[in-house]
Amino acid sequence: MSYALQTLWHERSRYAAGVGAVAFSAVLIALQIGLLLGLFEITSIPVDHTTADIWVGSNGAPSVDIGRPIPTSLIARLDKPGVGMPEFLYLAFAEWKKSDGTSVNCVVEGSPVNPDSAACVTEITPEIRAALAEPMTVVVDRSDMSSDRLGLAGIGSRGKINGKEVRVVGIVSGLKSLAAPWIFCCQTTARELLGVNNPKYVDHSTYLLARCTTKERAAEVVSELRSEYPEMSAYTSEEFSTKTRVYWLLRTKAGLALGYAALLGLLVGSLITAQTLYSATMGSAKEFATLLALGIPRRKIYRMVLAQSFWVGVIGVSLAYPAVWTLSKLAEQAGTRVVLRWEILLGTAAVTLITAMIAGLFALRSVRQIEPMSLLR
Template sequence: MSYSLTTLWFDRSRYLPGVLAVGFSALLISLQFGLLLGLFSISSLPIDHTDADIWVGAPEVLAVDLGRPIRENFLAKVAANPEIERCEVYLQGFSYWSKPDGGNELCMVIGCRLDKDSLGRIRELTPEMASRLSEPGAIVCDESDLDRLGIKGVGDTAEVAGHRVRVVGLTKGIRSLAGPYVFCSVNTAKPLLRIFPEQITYVLGRCKDPKDAPMVVQRLRDQGGVSAFTANEFSIRSRMHWLTKTKAGIALGYAALLGLMVGAVVTSQTLYAATAASMKEFAVLRAMGIPRWRMATLVMSQAFWVGIIGVGLSIPAVHGLAALAAAAGSEVILPMWLQVGACTVTLVMAVGSGVVALRSLRQVEPAMLLR
């Protein structure tokens, strides 16, 4: 075993606060980012839960839920591309839900084709629901939004933008952010969104070969007059918009920075105290002419291992707490890049703490051993 690991194991109670501080920092960063990713994944849900390769909307559209009306003849423009297998209209926008017992609630109306090959129909809409949605005024919402919408279940009625709607089905697990999702047919959606009959919000396209999607998107952009994105681009754009617009990203950054600072202070103090406790032993080595960098390497190696052990402990803790959050209804998304990133940042923090702790070595003076 290396000298640093031997020291760490022997003096484990002394190093434990540093290890825990590193682990806590990694945990905080991973969970905070994971929670936020989970939260904002809701904003791109219509993209992520459907099968379109290409989304075409009004110029400079910022996020999928901020689409503005475009003319329906854009459908032909998209269909004119030889790589496109098929395309269809899609409506999405905010509207007002009037509860049966009074009061209004902002809601997100989504109108799409309902056939089984539909590009805009979310996977959670079963064929039965799709069939019932073909009736005028029929809508489907998520069971988690019933209270918010002031209804009890299937069969209840309410008004959206002054138009009567009837609940014909309930999805499960489609959480909403600003307003509950209200799914319906294109024909039902138009009056609810108060747009003209020849207007739509998006044209969704599917390529014969999905690999051609970026090329088609670029061609549509070059033609001008529209915003065109691959599904993946639009999903990220939507999430990032809400992340930055709500300043949640900044709040998260501060919280993560705070976590890192607490971790850095505790870790550096732990390493500093441990190094200071061995001051006389280091002084003997210095007296014998052993260069200071050898001792610095030992301290840095200890910092590295404190980081590795702390990060290692944080990984199962992060996944355990994410599962707990999921059970409580909050999704925590932990992509690999996030986990690797959080571990790397925390490890760099631990090694940085080692650099700070090196100042204790400057106080090592061999003459201190002579009384």
């Protein structure tokens, strides 16, 4: 290992391109995956930004925004030890008409607005919750107020949802939508707005939510509900959040496109790394020929080439992480979230090092072709 590092240092100009290729590959992989996860965290906002532990909905609901109405009478099924008072959540697509007469899709979410509500998103402050108690009032995220989204000027602005006029009484941040803007309101307003296209909402809701005494008890209750009532869906909040993100990732064109881009970044980085290390190894052909002529076993040269590939990967990853952190901060300044959890960084390092080692194996082909007599003439 030490000899391989010494060789890399003395031949640093030759291996600089390999280190750069590895660093580029690591940056590309980490940012693509971080961007992918950051985008799809948005899809599960109604789940992640509440304090509920259990979600009950229609059978087979693939994502939080695609639930079908369920009877409110199902509330009795949550009467179990360790489960708090269930709450109704109304969530469905609707039509938002701007003041200029144009329309866009939106997602209406109606929940209890009392201070200790488990279904109301945590970003809505007690003051705004009090304002939402007034019928036909709504809250929107700051990022959705632009003219190409909801076309709102600020608090007090008005629009129409399914033909009924509503007034904005609060603006929040951190609830940016990926597709249709979220519109938050109280249950009374939601029933009024959604009842136009969904008469069943008179005695139905989209979800039943409840808190539990512990996360472990929540998992137990969900297991019991699935066994007792297979005609409905029951999830812990973590399970439903993951299910929603996986659906958007694997079942939508946006998710497939971003996943393909991340895979393409990995392939491009791998090819560049392999070609660079192959060229660097070929550039050392005479040195390797000399070693072979001196009686050094070919297997030791193989080990040295693989060791060089390993250290090229380590150095490249070490250079990539500061660049990843800087670029992620710049992306967040532009309003794009990049998730860089330790699992992503560790996985990026592992994939990059494996790629570098595979590239080293590819470079060994050039070592096998070395004939000392022909190169030392």
